[in-house]
Amino acid sequence: MATGRNHRPATRSRGIPEATVARLPLYLRALTALSERSVPTVSSEELASAAGVNSAKLRKDFSYLGSYGTRGVGYDVEYLVYQISRELGLTQDWPVVIVGIGNLGAALANYGGFASRGFRVAALIDADPSMSGKQVAGIPVRHVDELETIIHTNGVSIGVITTPGGAAQQVCDRLVAAGITSILNFAPTVLQVPEGVDVRKVDLSIELQILAFHEQRKAAEDLSRETAAPDRMRVPAEQRGEQGPEGDVPAVMPA
Amino acid sequence: MATGRNHRPATRSRGIPEATVARLPLYLRALTALSERSVPTVSSEELASAAGVNSAKLRKDFSYLGSYGTRGVGYDVEYLVYQISRELGLTQDWPVVIVGIGNLGAALANYGGFASRGFRVAALIDADPSMSGKQVAGIPVRHVDELETIIHTNGVSIGVITTPGGAAQQVCDRLVAAGITSILNFAPTVLQVPEGVDVRKVDLSIELQILAFHEQRKAAEDLSRETAAPDRMRVPAEQRGEQGPEGDVPAVMPA
DNA sequence: GAGTCTTTGTGCACGCGTTCACAAGGACAT
DNA sequence: ATGTCCTTGTGAACGCGTGCACAAAGACTC
Ligand SMILES: NC(=O)c1ccc[n+]([C@@H]2O[C@H](COP(=O)([O-])OP(=O)(O)OC[C@H]3O[C@@H](n4cnc5c(N)ncnc54)[C@H](O)[C@@H]3O)[C@@H](O)[C@H]2O)c1
Ligand SMILES: NC(=O)c1ccc[n+]([C@@H]2O[C@H](COP(=O)([O-])OP(=O)(O)OC[C@H]3O[C@@H](n4cnc5c(N)ncnc54)[C@H](O)[C@@H]3O)[C@@H](O)[C@H]2O)c1
Numbered sequence A, B: 001m002a003t004g005r006n007h008r009p010a011t012r013s014r015g016i017p018e019a020t021v022a023r024l025p026l027y028l029r030a031l032t033a034l035s036e037r038s039v040p041t042v043s044s045e046e047l048a049s050a051a052g053v054n055s056a057k058l059r060k061d062f063s064y065l066g067s068y069g070t071r072g073v074g075y076d077v078e079y080l081v082y083q084i085s086r087e088l089g090l091t092q093d094w095p096v097v098i099v100g101i102g103n104l105g106a107a108l109a110n111y112g113g114f115a116s117r118g119f120r121v122a123a124l125i126d127a128d129p130s131m132s133g134k135q136v137a138g139i140p141v142r143h144v145d146e147l148e149t150i151i152h153t154n155g156v157s158i159g160v161i162t163t164p165g166g167a168a169q170q171v172c173d174r175l176v177a178a179g180i181t182s183i184l185n186f187a188p189t190v191l192q193v194p195e196g197v198d199v200r201k202v203d204l205s206i207e208l209q210i211l212a213f214h215e216q217r218k219a220a221e222d223l224s225r226e227t228a229a230p231d232r233m234r235v236p237a238e239q240r241g242e243q244g245p246e247g248d249v250p251a252v253m254p255a
Numbered sequence C: 001g002a003g004t005c006t007t008t009g010t011g012c013a014c015g016c017g018t019t020c021a022c023a024a025g026g027a028c029a030t
Numbered sequence D: 001a002t003g004t005c006c007t008t009g010t011g012a013a014c015g016c017g018t019g020c021a022c023a024a025a026g027a028c029t030c
Helices: A018-036 A044-051 A055-065 A077-088 A103-110 A112-117 A144-154 A165-177 A204-225 B018-036 B044-051 B055-065 B077-088 B103-110 B112-117 B144-154 B165-177 B204-225
Strands: A074-076 A094-099 A119-126 A139-143 A158-161 A182-185 A198-201 B074-076 B094-099 B119-126 B139-143 B158-161 B182-185 B198-201
Touching (some): A018 A044, A018 A077, A018 B204, A044 A055, A044 A074, A055 A077, A074 A077, A077 B204, A094 A103, A094 A144, A094 A165, A094 B204, A112 A119, A112 B204, A119 A144, A144 A165, A158 B204, A165 A182, A204 B018, A204 B077, A204 B112, A204 B158, A204 B182, A204 B198, B018 B055, B018 B077, B044 B055, B055 B077, B074 B077, B094 B103, B094 B144, B103 B119, B112 B119, B139 B144, B144 B165, B158 B165, B165 B182
Parallel strands (some): A094 A119, A094 A158, A119 A139, B094 B119, B094 B158, B119 B139, B158 B182, B182 B198
């Protein structure tokens, strides 16, 4: 659990802010597209538009990498592709293991976008003995017993978990024990990991629930704005409209 | 470019902060698990631990919903499940369409966790004529020509895009024109949508690149700390303040 | 070489989110 | 009732991220 004890200057790393790191892949994708069209240079305004961000934000992001632009002209596309790739560590090869080759795991294994950026599926791993040896996306499925061997042999440091939620923590522990230090988790489970291990999660269910929240709010707004919607019907949400326009804010007690 | 002029308060909702909304599903999941074990009440400390967050943060999050706790005791599990569900809009049914029934789309269609929270797959849609009529996860695949009809008939307001990147914007435009106001995008494309439409994206490639960045940094640190690494073993890298895990960046586009 | 023009790089201010720390509030025992 | 103990709810401080606005800097023209 990530309770206290994290009393560190935090961003002691004069490195790149986390928010910036999360956007670099976005810029890289846009730049790659430009590169394929042989566009030599691009302005912050153009690139920002393509990446869907504010141009000032983009310039500030790039400023963390160094001064790679030319005032009055813009950024050299090829050069920037290289710099961002290098910064993200994409100039090297990252072997990856996928654990749990069911619906989702198989889809990921079949995903072409994997290899395109230096990520290579080193192995597919599943606990089901009947899967062993079968090929998925041209890669043989190995039994989970071999997990440690596979990781050591291939020097894998990134693991993807696509097992059912119940098995995720157990698989995670095993991955970490074997030396994995970065995990991408698709299971609906909050993984507990030791310090030094990064976990990122992708959770379809959470995303949908967030969308539902906003959807509900939009519906409530429309409803309160115009008592009767003249336009086409949009799921009149028959629920009793008990919930007013805005949740009541609890009274604040004076100190 | 719609620069300037767009001086809208953006977070017009003085309701629940976006960061809080993103955590509510996490709490809900933990609470549901407790509920299934018939645990009557839970303290902020316990629940926070289960959800992997700071307890003060959790209490503040709940305070936005109202005062649902009892001092000295904690929160009533069932009651809280209901309140959060209601707040997220999960007490109603949300029909969803999935567009692009390839590897990923099929995996999503097969995903059981969909129905568990009020989300119902109303239709699977694909452009490939040879897919039409075929069943995926017991649901017939419909041709994209029927998209508008399907959406209107079923009152769908949430769409999931799992087409190739090149088709994503086009599909998005069509969904929006048909009345969809929330989109979950799996394609590696920055979608342009009109105001009032929420887009959230799930991007495997970006997640991996972020992990690679941190992985590279960890490797560089280890290397500089000890000039020579004896084995392939990584040392317990007591990492400095580099907070890694929850680099969550909400992806709601204000448009 | 001087002037003009374009676009970068960044200082600065502001708002959101996180966390600490503690008083207020309620349950329970006596 | 009164006191004790526990946990909530939140005031306040702080740090991070964002976006405006502009000076600095290079390219290009004449
Ligand atoms: N399918 C989706 O679209 C989707 C979407 C969001 C989240 N998820 C989550 O992703 C996970 C996988 O979903 P799925 O639909 O592919 O499930 P699935 O049941 O099709 O596949 C799970 C696979 O994991 C294997 N497995 C089980 N325990 C294992 C273990 N201990 N070690 C190794 N392998 C093990 C199983 O043999 C099976 O092949 C689930 O946690 C699910 O909640 C799936
Ligand atoms: N498979 C993965 O694990 C994975 C992971 C991350 C991202 N993605 C992204 O998700 C998307 C889908 O991936 P996939 O592996 O399932 O691809 P896929 O090629 O297997 O499936 C794409 C499907 O979309 C359909 N399609 C194409 N154009 C369409 C249109 N205009 N309207 C409706 N349907 C259309 C195709 O007929 C096909 O069935 C891609 O953008 C991919 O980059 C996939």
